Amino acid sequence: MHITALAGGVGGARFLRGLRRHLDQRDDGPHELTIVGNTGDDISLFGLRVCPDLDTLLYTLGGGVHEGQGWGRADESFAVQDELQAYGATPQWFRLGDRDFGTHVARSQWLAQGQTLSQVTARLAARWGLPDQGVRLLPMTDVPVETHVVIERDGQEQAIHFQEWWVRHQAAIPARRFVVAGLDRAAAAPGVLDALRSADVVLLPPSNPVVSIGVILGVPGVRDALRGTTAPVVGVSPIIGGAPVRGHADACLAVLDLEPSAAAVAGLYADFLDGWLVDDADADDPLPRGSRATSAHMPILMRDIDHAAKIAGGALDLALGLAR
Numbered sequence: 572m573h574i575t576a577l578a579g580g581v582g583g584a585r586f587l588r589g590l591r592r593h594l595d596q597r598d599d600g601p602h603e604l605t606i607v608g609n610t611g612d613d614i615s616l617f618g619l620r621v622c623p624d625l626d627t628l629l630y631t632l633g634g635g636v637h638e639g640q641g642w643g644r645a646d647e648s649f650a651v652q653d654e655l656q657a658y659g660a661t662p663q664w665f666r667l668g669d670r671d672f673g674t675h676v677a678r679s680q681w682l683a684q685g686q687t688l689s690q691v692t693a694r695l696a697a698r699w700g701l702p703d704q705g706v707r708l709l710p711m712t713d714v715p716v717e718t719h720v721v722i723e724r725d726g727q728e729q730a731i732h733f734q735e736w737w738v739r740h741q742a743a744i745p746a747r748r749f750v751v752a753g754l755d756r757a758a759a760a761p762g763v764l765d766a767l768r769s770a771d772v773v774l775l776p777p778s779n780p781v782v783s784i785g786v787i788l789g790v791p792g793v794r795d796a797l798r799g800t801t802a803p804v805v806g807v808s809p810i811i812g813g814a815p816v817r818g819h820a821d822a823c824l825a826v827l828d829l830e831p832s833a834a835a836v837a838g839l840y841a842d843f844l845d846g847w848l849v850d851d852a853d854a855d856d857p858l859p860r861g862s863r864a865t866s867a868h869m870p871i872l873m874r875d876i877d878h879a880a881k882i883a884g885g886a887l888d889l890a891l892g893l894a895r
């Protein structure tokens with residue numbers, strides 16, 4: 572079976588690590604998993620290209636992630652960042668660890684040599700053993716794109732990088748809208764559209780529906796590929812009982828004038844969604860009115876890897892039960 576998934580950072584990575592474990596437990600393998608990662612969070616810091624969501628996927632699936640945080644490396648130290656701070660180099664609100672710096676230096680060197688982000692990501696993924704797990708990690712596009720947040724300052728509109736809004740300001744400054752710079756001229760990276768069209772199942776993990784999945788859906792051709800694929804498209808709600816579990820997905824939905832609810836998120840995917848897995852807490856109101864999707868419910872808080880594997884199994888069973 573070939574499964575293709577769209578993914579942001581922590582929510583996507585934890586779900587997909589669970590899916591990988593679930594696939595290992597099934598006896599109908601081998602299975603192939605293609606992950607299309609969000610690159611709208613990418614940012615250049617200290618002359619280095621940083622891809623937060625791709626790195627979270629690499630570290631989580633590769634066994635090197637800081638479990639408590641859900642992102643960054645385990646056993647991290649901060650000597651390089653401290654040296655940069657001593658020089659007054661900015662920004663200091665985005666902390667990068669020493670091990671993590673290694674990833675950004677390698678990526679930036681290879682990009683400077685003329686390799687595409689797809690090629691660079693494949694090299695990084697090889698180090699983390701993803702191909703050996705049957706996992707292919709693709710950036711959504713090789714064209715640099717960056718999500719910006721339009722805020723109001725001193726009566727004027729101003730755009731700041733998504734990371735500055737999210738990390739430095741903790742999404743607490745009211746946002747007027749998101750603008751993904753470069754997205755309109757971005758082309759899907761090699762293999763992305765084909766992986767959506769030729770998949771047996773397409774899964775949307777519980778990633779941020781606006782700035783992770785929403786940005787991937789904005790890559791020209793992706794939405795059409797999802798509408799046109801013969802594979803069932805099944806998503807897992809990132810909202811449980813009206814709350815985003817972790818992070819500020821509610822602040823992102825508010826920018827679109829949407830309530831933080833499982834049904835509102837399903838509404839964002841209405842034109843291609845076949846199945847929607849929600850928490851037991853949302854069993855009475857899983858979908859927006861008029862939705863043609865089929866819903867199912869179970870506890871979908873990813874407490875540990877085993878439970879994430881159960882949730883992934885639930886999403887896959889829902890998909891396999893839907894023919895289209």
Ligand code: GDP
Binds near residue numbers: 783807811
């Ligand atoms: P990010 O790029 O690191 O913000 O990660 P993602 O975009 O992949 O996912 C972030 C979202 O995942 C959060 O805003 C939550 O809504 C959702 N999420 C995180 N943990 C869980 C969980 O255990 N269960 C569910 N259902 N959703 C979760």
Ligand code: CA
Binds near residue numbers: 579624
């Ligand atoms: Ca992210």
